[in-house]
Amino acid sequence: MCVADYDVHKTASTIDWNAIREDFPILRERAHGHPLIYFDSAATSQKPRPVIEALRNFYEHDNANVHRGLHTLSSRATEAYENARQRVAEYIGAANANEIIFTRGTTESINLVSQAWGGKFIREGDVILLTIMEHHSNLVPWQLLAERTGARLRFVPVRDDGTLDLEELSSLLTPEVKLFAFTHISNSLGTINPVAELCAKARAVGAVTLVDAAQSVGHMPLDVRELGCDFLAFSGHKMCGPTGIGVLYGRAEILDSMPPWHGGGEMIVSVTPERSSFKKPPHRFEGGTPSVADAIGLAAAIDYIEQIGRQAIFEHDSQLAHYAAERINELPGTRVFGPEDERGALVGFVMDGVHPHDLTTFADQYGLAMRGGHHCNQPLMRRFGVAGTTRASFYFYNTMEEIDRMVGILHRALRFFSPTEERSRLAAVTSAKAAVHPLS
Amino acid sequence: MMPEIEELYQEVILDHSRRPRNFGELPDAAVRVHGDNPACGDEIHLAVKFDLRGGLEDIKFSGRGCAISQASASLMTMKLKGKSRAEVMEMLRAFHDLVTGETSAAPKALGDLRVMSGVRKFPLRVKCAMLAWRAVEQALEQGAGEATVSTEPD
Numbered sequence: 148m149c150v151a152d153y154d155v156h157k158t159a160s161t162i163d164w165n166a167i168r169e170d171f172p173i174l175r176e177r178a179h180g181h182p183l184i185y186f187d188s189a190a191t192s193q194k195p196r197p198v199i200e201a202l203r204n205f206y207e208h209d210n211a212n213v214h215r216g217l218h219t220l221s222s223r224a225t226e227a228y229e230n231a232r233q234r235v236a237e238y239i240g241a242a243n244a245n246e247i248i249f250t251r252g253t254t255e256s257i258n259l260v261s262q263a264w265g266g267k268f269i270r271e272g273d274v275i276l277l278t279i280m281e282h283h284s285n286l287v288p289w290q291l292l293a294e295r296t297g298a299r300l301r302f303v304p305v306r307d308d309g310t311l312d313l314e315e316l317s318s319l320l321t322p323e324v325k326l327f328a329f330t331h332i333s334n335s336l337g338t339i340n341p342v343a344e345l346c347a348k349a350r351a352v353g354a355v356t357l358v359d360a361a362q363s364v365g366h367m368p369l370d371v372r373e374l375g376c377d378f379l380a381f382s383g384h385k386m387c388g389p390t391g392i393g394v395l396y397g398r399a400e401i402l403d404s405m406p407p408w409h410g411g412g413e414m415i416v417s418v419t420p421e422r423s424s425f426k427k428p429p430h431r432f433e434g435g436t437p438s439v440a441d442a443i444g445l446a447a448a449i450d451y452i453e454q455i456g457r458q459a460i461f462e463h464d465s466q467l468a469h470y471a472a473e474r475i476n477e478l479p480g481t482r483v484f485g486p487e488d489e490r491g492a493l494v495g496f497v498m499d500g501v502h503p504h505d506l507t508t509f510a511d512q513y514g515l516a517m518r519g520g521h522h523c524n525q526p527l528m529r530r531f532g533v534a535g536t537t538r539a540s541f542y543f544y545n546t547m548e549e550i551d552r553m554v555g556i557l558h559r560a561l562r563f564f565s566p567t568e569e570r571s572r573l574a575a576v577t578s579a580k581a582a583v584h585p586l587s
Numbered sequence: 588m589m590p591e592i593e594e595l596y597q598e599v600i601l602d603h604s605r606r607p608r609n610f611g612e613l614p615d616a617a618v619r620v621h622g623d624n625p626a627c628g629d630e631i632h633l634a635v636k637f638d639l640r641g642g643l644e645d646i647k648f649s650g651r652g653c654a655i656s657q658a659s660a661s662l663m664t665m666k667l668k669g670k671s672r673a674e675v676m677e678m679l680r681a682f683h684d685l686v687t688g689e690t691s692a693a694p695k696a697l698g699d700l701r702v703m704s705g706v707r708k709f710p711l712r713v714k715c716a717m718l719a720w721r722a723v724e725q726a727l728e729q730g731a732g733e734a735t736v737s738t739e740p741d
Contacts, residue, residue: 563596
């Protein structure tokens, strides 16, 4: 089954999602003798055949360095690499391909901004506004910048339901705020933040905005001009693309104002022993040989996702996440984090008496891949009074039936880890539920 | 049920994780070590009181963590109470070998601690099992006062 058979703009209900699974060879793997249930796509997504083939095709037919060789392969590689940049620009609604910088991933994209932009524009006493739900990759670079410059960090708090406290935001957004950096979708709560509204509020006090789109860009329609952000960072590997490639989008005007960050080949116009002059963006920020094949792989991932349709993917993912949250909530002694109404493609939860690491080790024995721990969200975990959570995260290749199997495994875990006196009670509950949702 | 998972979570381990022994405060402790496993956020507070010859007169712990780390700490405190410094160090080495699978035959001296041998099939959980032991190692090294130790090297 090839995804090209699907029309664009289909809705979730008209797509044969089971057939799409055939495009992902890895989903046929088994773990500990069980069919793999891959619920860790928020960490990294699996790769469809067209992406794997794009990588192979590049190395078999076009491989050469870019922008310097005058030979046939180099011009092919350069064209494919720059076409990939154009493809990314279209995908996120950027006005121009020159606003797209290829990086190694979200983390490097944010570090680029903190060093090149932050190094030039952030001064002692300035405020860098973040939220308490940021992934460490959108926190630590700003801590380092604050240490270097004497700037102050401020945090928008999170309400009990997992949404940002927008009232508090209004009092935090003062003229001292030079940057507001926040995530689009929380990687442990699933909260979808109102990006356009947040950007508009930040702009009103003259603050630059950076959006961490790692968890959203492959899961929902997204247009940087509609969002109104200055920077947007994401990774290829969470959206069906290869590891080692990511993107920083920056508004042309703001990229033009930024000095280089990594010096080296590829980013210069001319070099004397004493000094160099630099290219315009985006090449000014891409010193050294880039991940050419991976950029091309990312473009293939974008083609693949767009053929299914991002709105359909969003609807499908939402159905999975809501169903999973509902089923997990039914389990005795569980607590699901994050908003009830609208959530991204993941569910974070804790179970009384079962530590996330014990649970994920147990689940793995049944072929179920989840993540347990702090999810690079230590301040957020502290906010909710837990050391960590278990996270089941989904993508369009997952099914409701897999969620039913997960619930069966969670029941078993509860029974396995709970004290003996509780077991008989749980056994009764579990066998009643297993009759409805058998563990296959 | 898979044998490997049952081997890892033996009934003794589950029991110790649910009802940890020597859990609580030790007001007259000579040394207190805060140990943490940054990979998962688990933490242990270990308090040790020495006898006149430097052996472990009393030892208690508190904190939170997975079944493996809690059971390991509980079993360890039971085993080490009353042991000399040399015995503790010997036990530490033997236990490390046990959970990393470096010896196939577990020394008899480890006694109850041998229930932890299932960890060797789960390399990612070795740090959980070793957390309390890293803390006691630090306590011996430190001798007095307060210290911190981490499963991640600096």
